Amino acid sequence: MKTETRKVYQCNHCGKWMLSAGAMGYHEKWCKKNPKNRHKCFELCRHLKRTLNMYTRGIEFECLKTGAKMYSFQLEKRNYYAYRQNPQNMERMPLECNKFDEMTFEEQEKR
Structure with a gap:
């Protein structure tokens, strides 16, 4: 053995x-x-808008409160920001956010 x-x-x-x-x-x-x-936005923030981009087949995130386009750590991990045309207009999702507002259970069911 x-x-x-x-x-x-x-x-x-x-x-x-x-x-x-x-x-x-x-x-x-x-x-x-x-x-x-661990982005604060993913903890059911009502201001986070997720959009499916049919061209890149990826999910794009936007803060409805600030109007900023954002990306998560997964985009950094896969190094997609090197291939995007305008990475300067996107910002990384914050770890802590003073504009965070949690969704209610009824809002979660609608999404």
Whole structure:
């Protein structure tokens, strides 16, 4: 019988296990449960407008309160901002927002 002892790395945010330190470092940077990637807008903000772009087949986000077009950490992860024509008019979704207003249950059912 053959047994191996290896070093195992665990994500500090979600608990995922990996055998490679480099892969785990990359995963921790872009983990959905990382506090640097938890946008306040996704916590059911009523001012967040989601639009499906049929040309790029991606979802575009807009704040109805400020009128700013925004992107999430997933766009940074996939490096799409390098291929977009006008990345300067988009801003990253904030981690904390003073304009945050949570939707009611009735509003959630309508969406």
